[in-house]
Amino acid sequence: MDSRTVALIRTTFKAVAAEEGGSEKLARSFYAILFTDYPQVRDFFPAAMDAQRDRLLKAIVYALDRLEEPNKLLPFLAQLGRDHRKYGVQAEHYLAVATSLKTAVQVFAGTEMWTDEVDRAWDEGLKIIADTMIGAAEKETTPHVWTGTVIERREVLRDLTIVRLQLDQPMEYAAGQYVSVQIPSRPRMWRYLSPAVPADTDGEIEFHVRGVLGGWVSSAIVGQTAVGDQWLLGSPLGGLGVPRNIKRKMLMIGCGTGIAPLRAQLMAMAQRRANPKVHLFVGGHNPCDLYDLETLSDLAVANRWLTVTPVTEHDENPWWHVEPEGPHAPMPVLEPRITGQIGKVVASFGAWADRDVQIAGSPSMVQTTKFRLMAAGTLAKNIRHDPLF
Ligand SMILES: Cc1cc2nc3c(=O)[nH]c(=O)nc-3n(C[C@H](O)[C@H](O)[C@H](O)COP(=O)(O)OP(=O)(O)OC[C@H]3O[C@@H](n4cnc5c(N)ncnc54)[C@H](O)[C@@H]3O)c2cc1C
Ligand code: HEM
Numbered sequence: 232m233d234s235r236t237v238a239l240i241r242t243t244f245k246a247v248a249a250e251e252g253g254s255e256k257l258a259r260s261f262y263a264i265l266f267t268d269y270p271q272v273r274d275f276f277p278a279a280m281d282a283q284r285d286r287l288l289k290a291i292v293y294a295l296d297r298l299e300e301p302n303k304l305l306p307f308l309a310q311l312g313r314d315h316r317k318y319g320v321q322a323e324h325y326l327a328v329a330t331s332l333k334t335a336v337q338v339f340a341g342t343e344m345w346t347d348e349v350d351r352a353w354d355e356g357l358k359i360i361a362d363t364m365i366g367a368a369e370k371e372t373t374p375h376v377w378t379g380t381v382i383e384r385r386e387v388l389r390d391l392t393i394v395r396l397q398l399d400q401p402m403e404y405a406a407g408q409y410v411s412v413q414i415p416s417r418p419r420m421w422r423y424l425s426p427a428v429p430a431d432t433d434g435e436i437e438f439h440v441r442g443v444l445g446g447w448v449s450s451a452i453v454g455q456t457a458v459g460d461q462w463l464l465g466s467p468l469g470g471l472g473v474p475r476n477i478k479r480k481m482l483m484i485g486c487g488t489g490i491a492p493l494r495a496q497l498m499a500m501a502q503r504r505a506n507p508k509v510h511l512f513v514g515g516h517n518p519c520d521l522y523d524l525e526t527l528s529d530l531a532v533a534n535r536w537l538t539v540t541p542v543t544e545h546d547e548n549p550w551w552h553v554e555p556e557g558p559h560a561p562m563p564v565l566e567p568r569i570t571g572q573i574g575k576v577v578a579s580f581g582a583w584a585d586r587d588v589q590i591a592g593s594p595s596m597v598q599t600t601k602f603r604l605m606a607a608g609t610l611a612k613n614i615r616h617d618p619l620f
Contacts, residue, residue, distance in 0.1 A: 232298045232359065239352040240295050247339040248292075257335055258285040265331035272327055275318045277419040279447075289620040291332060294360050303470075305363055307618075310468045312364030314411060316375040317421070317465040320368075325361035333357065373466060377402055379436060381460040387522045390442040391488065392453045393427075396462060398434035406430070406499035407471030407492045407589075409617060412438070413463040414452060421465065422448045425591070427491035429499040436464075439488040439523075469617050471589055473500055480507045482586040484577055484600055486514040489592030490523050492617075496589075497530050497537060506536045514542045514573035514592070519552045521568075528562040540566040542573045574603035582608030587615070594619040 248254050262280065266273045290311065297304040333353045337345050379396030386392050404410065406429040411421040424438045442453035473481065473496050485493040490513055500506045515521045521541050531537045548554075569576050577583075577600065588609060590597045597616045605611060 232301075232355065234299060236352040236355055237298045239349050240298070240356050243336060243340045243344055243349055243353075244292060244295065246344060247336055250339070253339070254285065254288075257339060258288050260338065261288055261332050261335040264334050265327060268331060269324075269327040272324055275320065275324075275419075286620050287328075288332070290618070291328075291357075291360065293618060293620070295356050298356055298359065306470070308360055308363040309367035310466070312367035313371045313373075313466040314468055315364060316368050316371065317411065317413075317463070319375075322361075322365045325365060329354075329357035329361055371466070373403075374400065377464040379462045379464055381456055381458050381462065382435075384456045384458060386453075387439075388520065390453060391522060392440050392442075392456065393437060394440060394452065394456055395435060395437045398436055398464070401432055401434040402430060402436070402464070402467065404430050404467035405472040406495040407473070408467040408469040409492065410467050411465040414448060414456070415460055415462070416451050416455060417448050420448050423468070425469075425488070425492040425495070427494055429495050429502075439491045441488045471591070471615060471617065472496060473506075475503065477507055477587070480586045481509045482577070482583050482588045483509060483511045484514070484573060484588070484590045484592075485511070486573055486592035486596045487520065489590075489596070490527075492591050493589065494523065494526060494530075497527075497534075501530060501534050506534070508536050508538070510538045510540070510586075512540050512542055512573060512577050514544075514596075516543065517545050517548045517552070518543050518568065519548045519554075524562060524565065528565055531564040538566060539564070541568040542576050543568060543570055544572060546570045572599075574600035578603040578607035578609075583613075584608065584610075586613065588613055590614065590616045 247257055250256070294304060294308060333350075336353070337350075340349075378399045380399075381394055382397050383395040384392060385394075402410070404426065406426075409423045409425040412424050413419070413421050424440065427437045427439050428435075440449055440452045442450045444450075469492075471492055483493045483496075485491075493511060497509065497511070500509070511527065513521060513524070513527060518541075521543065524539075524541060527539045531539050571579075573596070583604070588604065590600050592600075597619060601611075601614055601616070604614060
């Protein structure tokens, strides 16, 4: 796609989004048009559209903004298309979404800005997105959804639960990827979770879930999951992962459940004969939040290429924390714990110029850490993280 076409899309979209509350208004208008003009698509969406009503829209905008980088964009869209099979989405629905979005942007942009050339640019951009998603979905032979039966639920912190499931058939995903998940008590509310173990040929899978205050799905998982529950899982997504022939050293930074996709990759690497050096910084608010140190310590004992540094914002545990009873395994292989904000701590070591970097955690943690690293001289092209929606 040529750069003028991309520029026209970007300019019209930015003019709309730059208005106060522009993105929110656009999202409302988009869904109003979509559900009025194409009422048949309403049933795909959750009853309550308040929580993350702009996720679909954010993804389309993210894609439109990257039309000049087809090498990165097209694989991402192909994954999304395969994943969207879980909704039962058909080719004609893409036309409904594209037309509704274009109409919503057009109304906000106004007639002066909306020339024939702008109109054609939007048609072209949306067509590339839709065609890539539809094409990938049509070619895919794996299941539209997997069913996972909960076989274990372990509360490791008062707001963090580890759930293990047995899938009805094995899923081939790369360690570091994520999947979307629907639990029985929250129909049509799909949320992304990152498997904390590499793909298992027998179909076992494990997730680490933090209950977000006021969150629809995570609090239900943490509070109500029971052995025997049946979850639905969509196709794997995401580009994190360590290729087999990688030569460059790596820096991994994970906070909270962000450790899950990093740990899965380290476990996959541990099964290989040779690996580059990896330095993992694992973060949390208080020392008691570092719930997975034992696994990381075991990995570091068995794999000399791995260095693990724990980082916490506070030195002490909160007053209400009670240490679990029983012997504490010493963890001599871990580096001493550092107190501080994780991005600042990692950046204080320098630019990590010889490393490929992965960051995983909440959107604000990812953004702050990326910002700190770039300020310390790390090149943006060497930093990877999942999309933040
Ligand atoms: C690529 C990817 C991988 C993910 N992997 C995991 C994982 O392995 N384990 C896991 O527990 N979660 C993971 N998440 C987050 C997860 O998908 C949900 O967004 C999260 O559980 C909140 O969902 P909810 O339905 O409870 O909250 P919602 O009902 O969707 O949101 C309620 C409120 O909480 C806010 N909120 C949403 N997420 C967060 C957050 N992380 N921190 C603070 N506030 C938030 C929302 O802005 C909203 O105001 C991942 C997200 C992405 C994008
Ligand atoms: C045009 C290209 C599209 C892109 C880039 C896109 C992308 C996304 C993304 C990233 C999400 C959030 C994560 C998820 O649940 O998968 C999402 C959600 C969703 N998408 Fe799409 N999508 C597109 C088209 C469609 C179409 C055509 C339909 C069918 C009408 C559709 C239906 C949905 C539904 C129902 C959700 C869940 C919304 C919610 O939970 O609030 N999408 N989309």
